[in-house]
Amino acid sequence: MFLNVEYAKIGVFHRLIFKMWGAKVKSIESNFLQSSVIFTEKCKRNLQAHLAKRKSVIDFETLGRTLAYSPFLPRFEREFFARARANPPKNAIRFEIQGDFDEVGFLEMASGAEQNGIRNGKHKSGGDMFLLDLRMQYMPCVSGDCVDSKVDSSTLGIALESISLLRRHSTLPIIHADLFVDSYQILESALFGADSLLIPCGLHSAKTLSELLQFARRLNLEPFVEVCDKDELKRAIFSGASMLFIHKDSFETLLSLVPNSQIIATNHHNDYGVDVQILDSGADFSSF
Numbered sequence: 001m002f003l004n005v006e007y008a009k010i011g012v013f014h015r016l017i018f019k020m021w022g023a024k025v026k027s028i029e030s031n032f033l034q035s036s037v038i039f040t041e042k043c044k045r046n047l048q049a050h051l052a053k054r055k056s057v058i059d060f061e062t063l064g065r066t067l068a069y070s071p072f073l074p075r076f077e078r079e080f081f082a083r084a085r086a087n088p089p090k091n092a093i094r095f096e097i098q099g100d101f102d103e104v105g106f107l108e109m110a111s112g113a114e115q116n117g118i119r120n121g122k123h124k125s126g127g128d129m130f131l132l133d134l135r136m137q138y139m140p141c142v143s144g145d146c147v148d149s150k151v152d153s154s155t156l157g158i159a160l161e162s163i164s165l166l167r168r169h170s171t172l173p174i175i176h177a178d179l180f181v182d183s184y185q186i187l188e189s190a191l192f193g194a195d196s197l198l199i200p201c202g203l204h205s206a207k208t209l210s211e212l213l214q215f216a217r218r219l220n221l222e223p224f225v226e227v228c229d230k231d232e233l234k235r236a237i238f239s240g241a242s243m244l245f246i247h248k249d250s251f252e253t254l255l256s257l258v259p260n261s262q263i264i265a266t267n268h269h270n271d272y273g274v275d276v277q278i279l280d281s282g283a284d285f286s287s288f
Contacts, residue, residue, distance in 0.1 A: 034202075034226070034228050034247050034249070035135060035179060035200030035202055035203065035226055043138045043179075046138045047138045047179055047181065048181075050138075051181075051182060051184065051185070054184070054188075055184060060183075060184055060187070063184065063187050063188065063191065064187060066191060067187065067190060067191050067219075070190075070191050070192075070193075072164065072167055072191075072192070072193035073220070074190070074194070074195050074196075074219070074220045074221050075173065075195050076173045076195045076196070077220075077222065078222040078242060078243065078263065080173065081129075081173075081196070081222075081243060081263050081265075081275055081276055082263050082275050083274070083275040083276075088271060089271045089274045089275055089276055089277045090128065090129065090275065090276050090277070091128055091129075091276070091277050091278075091279055092128075092129045092130065092131040092175060092265065092276050092277070092278045092279070093110070093113045093114065093128065093129070093130050093131065093279055093281055094130075094131040094132075094133055094267075094278050094279065094280050094281055095109070095110065095130065095131070095132055095133065095162075095281045096133045096136055096281075097132055097133065097134050097136075097137070097159040097162045098134075098136045098137045098159065103165060106162065106165070106166075107165065107166070107169055109281060110130065110166060110169075110170065110281075111169075111170075113281055114128060114170065114172065128172050129172050129173040129174065129175060129195075129276070130166060130170070130172055130173070130174050130175065131174075131175040131177055131198070131278055132159075132162055132163055132166065132174060132175070132176055132177065133177040133178075133198075134159040134160070134162075134176065134177065134178045135177060135178055135179050137159050138179060160188055160189070160192045161192070163176055163189070163192040163193050163194050164192040164193045166193075167192070167193035168193075173195040173196065174193065174194050174195050174196075175194070175195065175196045175197065175198055175224065176189045176194035176196070176197050176198065177197075177198035177226075178197070178198070179200065179203065180197065180199045180200070180203075180212060181203055181204075183211070183212060183215045186212060186215055186216050186219065186221065187219070189221070190219040190220075190221060194221065195221070196221060196222060196223060196224060196243075197216055197221055197223035197224065198223065198224045198225075198226055198245055199212060199213075199216075199223045199224070199225050199226065200225075200226045201225050201226055201227050201228075201232040201233075201235055201236045201239075201241075202226070202228060202232055204235075204239075205235075206235050206238055206239045207239075209225070209235065209236065209239040209241075210239040210240055213225075213239060213240050213241060214240070222242065222243060223241070223243065224243045224244060224245045224263075224265055225239075225241040225243065225244055225245065226244075226245045226247070227244055227245070227246055227247075227250070227254065228247050228249075228250050229250060229254075230253075230254065230257065233254055233257060233258070237259065237262075241262075242261070242262060242263065243262065243263040243264075243265070244258060244262050244263070244264055244265070245264075245265045245266065245278075246258075246264060246265070246266045246268070247266070247267065247268075248266060248267045248268035248269075251266050251268035251270065252268075252270075255272075255273055258273075263275045263276070264276070265277070265278060266278065267279075267280075
């Protein structure tokens, strides 16, 4: 349910934090991309450089203490994302957040997507969620028609503000997808109001992935782990993942290998064995 979308304002608490980081947010529509594909060396440098900058402004300990004053806490436990036996899978409406953005326009798009789903009977009360995909903010160019190959460092990181903005005006769960490589990012996500995370397995060893999962759970966040092949699936399971995102290109290959205890999300059209289907915000929701 959306709350007073038309005159939405971001809270003072998060405004103060982002005045220190400075930038804006942009919502665009595109295909869901695998992190293992888009995480280039240039992207890695962009991420590491900006993460170091953010830590220099607000260190880990200070950010952790700030969490005590956040108006947001994770609202949904793992069981929420599980599919009820007789029901269709739950739907997560995906928005890609990058660059410069009209806040009211974003809220109108999110509200419209939510209401469209409700009108078409796709979503029962409490059965929907949003997936905010922030990974593309680190990408200088991912398509053949890309003209500008530079990343504006002033806009990096501010996409987090979209989480708190949506959190203030919708009661639906929010999954934050990002190139999580450091527990600092997970702390930021909790601070800005995410209810769950989407962590790419392909960027981690079993040890570092396990550490991120354990840290997220200490903050009451149960993450999805993105897997793209058999090796990543094995690594995710042995690292303790209990919720998986399987990309549509790997879905048919990997589904039969997933233990029954796992909660499964995918952007594949087949909903067999799926708990959460991810729909792009530009899709015709009534056609699925």
